[in-house]
Amino acid sequence: MTIDVRIDPHPGNEALNDLWASAWNEPTPRDFSPVLSRSLAHVCAYAGERLVGFVNVAWDGGIHAFILDTCVARDFQRRGIATKLIEQATAIARERGATWLHVDFEPHLIGFYRSLGFRETEAGLIRLRD
Numbered sequence: 001m002t003i004d005v006r007i008d009p010h011p012g013n014e015a016l017n018d019l020w021a022s023a024w025n026e027p028t029p030r031d032f033s034p035v036l037s038r039s040l041a042h043v044c045a046y047a048g049e050r051l052v053g054f055v056n057v058a059w060d061g062g063i064h065a066f067i068l069d070t071c072v073a074r075d076f077q078r079r080g081i082a083t084k085l086i087e088q089a090t091a092i093a094r095e096r097g098a099t100w101l102h103v104d105f106e107p108h109l110i111g112f113y114r115s116l117g118f119r120e121t122e123a124g125l126i127r128l129r130d
Helices: 013-023 033-038 081-095 107-115
Strands: 003-007 041-047 050-059 064-072 100-103
Touching (some): 003 050, 013 050, 013 064, 050 081, 081 100, 081 107
Antiparallel strands (some): 041 050, 050 064
């Protein structure tokens, strides 16, 4: 099946919540419209009309952009979809004026992000809610 990568398609909450349930095992529905309305860009992968991949490019309104929520539906993983999403997100962030593209990731993803040109940096994180 052909995978179609689209920039800023604004998928609906139902499609995004279905993807989240598959990729993150997250059954609690949420409203994604505030996220998408504030993004520098978002990139989606579709198999036909089914949303099978997503990455959000958040930004500070200036030179910094941030990769968030990279995910691929469980039954579409290991096909290079996440790589295509990040490559497109990188290109669109550059085109839209970002100088720096940041990403936080868990240790098991270091090889994936290094292969896409990211280098390790020190960062901090604090959980604000339970």
